[in-house]
Amino acid sequence: MAGAKAAGTQKEAGAVAPRSGAVHCDPAQAVTVENAPLPQVMSKRPVRDKSPAEWAYDRLILYIQNFEAQLDAAHEVAMGFTGGAGGVLQIEGVGYFEPDLVTFYGRDEDGLKTQMIQHVSQLNVILRAVPKESPAEPPRRIGFTMMQQWAGGESGDASA
Template identity: 80%
Template sequence: MTDDIHTTAEAIEASALPRAKAVHSDPSQCGALETAPLPKAATRRKVEEKSPAEWAYERLILYIQNFEAQLDADHEVAMGFAGGQAGVLAIEGVGFFDPDLVTFYGRDEDGLKTQLIQHVSQLNVLLRAIPKEQPEEPPRRIGFQMMSQWAGGESGDASA
């Protein structure tokens, strides 16, 4: 309990903001995403107005972008699959379908077109750094591409 005194407006605003926290063995690697202010695109509508799929999609974009910001120029983001020998998917896109589906578009280790469709209640994403497919090309930063589309109002939300 703190002795801070808040106005009614501050209390209402604080209750509407999403909570996030992270800890890490290396403090310099900890919580950059969780403590940063949400981008304007994420605050256009209240969290309560978003479906679980949309809210998961928006936070996935932020996590992917944060992960990519830590990669060197020789690596790109991919996602590994939990359970079994399903491999990895080099992420080329992410989407959602209200009220409860999130989808990932990309290529597998053999370069084959791959799409994962997942219910938000089963959502687990393992981000991995993989070597670039074409070393001479600049790294593809899908998180930053998605953020620019999302910030520009192209999130897939018809009411944005």
């Protein structure tokens, strides 16, 4: 694959971050969560000290934020759930409950309030760009909101 780029182990100040990598045919798509350095705020506590739910939540934030960074102002992020007929959920919130649950809050295709609770061993989601409900309003960017909460002390990382 000409122009393909792969990422390998990431290193942080004296410690090795979890291994990750990605390969893309288009070099313009090479900046992904897997090959970007982890945000410093995620390194406040070692991964070994995090529950599977918290570590899944942390990485979901990165994937959602990266996906949203690629959207235009007319679209917002939604997720579809694999392996079931759950449909699509327009994301309004994401949370976790240690040691092993992740939850998604939002609205379904009909605008009905929806919550999905998943065990981390069953976590499979598809991020989708969907048209904004209200074209006059600015797009909601849940990934960036979640990242700001880390810095503000509303998650396990910020309080460590």
